[in-house]
Amino acid sequence: DAGVTQSPTHLIKTRGQQVTLRCSPKSGHDTVSWYQQALGQGPQFIFQYYEEEERQRGNFPDRFSGHQFPNYSSELNVNALLLGDSALYLCASSTDRSSGNTIYFGEGSWLTVV
Amino acid sequence: SQQGEEDPQALSIQEGENATMNCSYKTSINNLQWYRQNSGRGLVHLILIRSNEREKHSGRLRVTLDTSKKSSSLLITASRAADTASYFCATRNTGGFKTIFGAGTRLFVKA
Numbered sequence: 001d002a003g004v005t006q007s008p009t010h011l012i013k014t015r016g017q018q019v020t021l022r023c024s025p026k027s028g029h030d031t032v033s034w035y036q037q038a039l040g041q042g043p044q045f046i047f048q049y050y051e052e053e054e055r056q057r058g059n060f061p062d063r064f065s066g067h068q069f070p071n072y073s074s075e076l077n078v079n080a081l082l083l084g085d086s087a088l089y090l091c092a093s094s095t096d097r098s099s100g101n102t103i104y105f106g107e108g109s110w111l112t113v114v
Numbered sequence: 115s116q117q118g119e120e121d122p123q124a125l126s127i128q129e130g131e132n133a134t135m136n137c138s139y140k141t142s143i144n145n146l147q148w149y150r151q152n153s154g155r156g157l158v159h160l161i162l163i164r165s166n167e168r169e170k171h172s173g174r175l176r177v178t179l180d181t182s183k184k185s186s187s188l189l190i191t192a193s194r195a196a197d198t199a200s201y202f203c204a205t206r207n208t209g210g211f212k213t214i215f216g217a218g219t220r221l222f223v224k225a
Contacts, residue, residue: 004156033212042202042215043157056211090156092213102147103204103213105156 002027004106006091012112013081021076021109025093031055032074033103034066035090043090049074050096078111086113119216120203126222133190135219137203138183144206146179147213148188151200160188160201165208195225 005024013019025032031050035043045058049068068074072093078085088110092103121136137146145164149157163170163179163186170177176189190197200218207214 031211035215042217045212045214048211050211058212088154092157102159102162104159105149107156108154110154 004029004091004093004104006089006106006109008109009107010110010112012114014114015081015083017081018077018079019081019111021078021089021091021111022073023075023091023093023106024073025091026104029093029095029104030072031094031096032068032072033092033094034074034076035092036060036085037088037090037108039087046076081113083113086111120201120219122219123217124220124222126224127193129193129195129223129225131193133193133197133221133223135188135201135203135221137186137188137216139186139203139205140184141205142208143181144208144210146177146186147204147206148175148177148186149202149204149215151202151218153199157202190221193221193223195223197221198223 004026007022033048034046037043046060047057048055052068063079065077088108090108091106094103119138145162147162148160151157161172161177163177174191179186200220202215202218204213204215
């Protein structure tokens with residue numbers, strides 16, 4: 001049973017560029033959440049996708065957008081990259097059908113903006 | 115803003131000792147979860163405790179929840195060097211969908 005998988009593992013982008021990160025949820029999970037984790041901080045909630053719709057959003061600008069596909073996989077897009085966007089981006093999956101709603105994380109995508 | 119706040123920020127102990135980390139939160143919750151993160155890696159789920167539960171055990175882990183004080187504690191007994199990691203509490207608000215994390219406690223277990 002594959003867990004949550006993310007790609008790419010590491011990437012370097014230049015200020016002003018755009019980036020797309022990808023996530024495949026754990027088998028049987030239909031909900032995907034994205035988090036940003038700066039060095040030494042806890043993960044910050046970006047948004048959550050369920051049934052291909054953004055269900056809830058954290059305090060992030062519109063430069064951060066996402067998508068969920070019919071197979072429940074998801075993408076995170078960040079436009080007009082800033083140096084401050086450098087962070088570990090974590091994808092987490094869960095299912096509302098399970099009690100407790102434990103969320104499972106991928107290994108993350110390290111983004112460096114130079 | 116963060117929902118959960120862990121205390122202490124960092125903890126250094128000898129192998130074999132017990133480690134206790136605390137978490138406080140602000141609003142009504144459905145459940146509280148504890149996660150571990152090794153440096154630069156993804157978060158690993160340790161244990162979930164529901165709002166109607168007071169204590170839960172899993173191996174060397176013991177979690178308590180006091181909803182009247184809006185606080186939780188994670189106890190790791192007989193710590194090992196491999197327990198060195200950051201530990202985060204995370205809460206899901208009543209009626210909400212997102213799980214919110216605190217800033218974490220960095221645990222160092224010296225061999």
